[in-house]
Amino acid sequence: MILIEGLRSAGRTVRLWWAPARIREEGTTPDYRFSLANERTFLAWLRTGLALIGGGFAVDQFLPRLHPWLRLACTVVLLVGGALCALRAVNHWVRCERAMRRGEDLPVSRFPTALALAVGALAAALVVLVLLGRTD
Numbered sequence: 001m002i003l004i005e006g007l008r009s010a011g012r013t014v015r016l017w018w019a020p021a022r023i024r025e026e027g028t029t030p031d032y033r034f035s036l037a038n039e040r041t042f043l044a045w046l047r048t049g050l051a052l053i054g055g056g057f058a059v060d061q062f063l064p065r066l067h068p069w070l071r072l073a074c075t076v077v078l079l080v081g082g083a084l085c086a087l088r089a090v091n092h093w094v095r096c097e098r099a100m101r102r103g104e105d106l107p108v109s110r111f112p113t114a115l116a117l118a119v120g121a122l123a124a125a126l127v128v129l130v131l132l133g134r135t136d
Contacts, residue, residue: 027101042093049085
């Protein structure tokens with residue numbers, strides 16, 4: 001029962017991605033400064049996603065000496081991370097906007113921590129590979 005309700009809630013949230021004007025049907029209009037701050041956060045996450053995608057393409061194009069499977073793995077991790085950032089951005093924007101309109105606490109997310117750990121681990125692995133000379 002809890003799973004079904006969770007899926008329904010997620011479905012409603014995803015539908016709001018495509019019809020953001022429907023958010024106005026809920027609660028009261030928050031101070032515009034908060035909505036604009038929410039939008040700036042959304043745009044920052046999109047920029048992060050684009051940077052990860054650009055990094056993925058850079059690894060693929062500019063590290064030809066890196067072992068092919070390592071280059072592919074790093075490229076895929078960065079591209080998937082960029083895609084997840086974009087999806088997370090729109091989802092978090094909708095959830096925050098709804099919470100502000102309803103007068104609820106803003107939603108929390110583990111995504112920033114997971115992203116930071118993944119990027120840090122990838123960077124550390126690349127540093128080790130370079131130091132060991134495993135880029136041939």
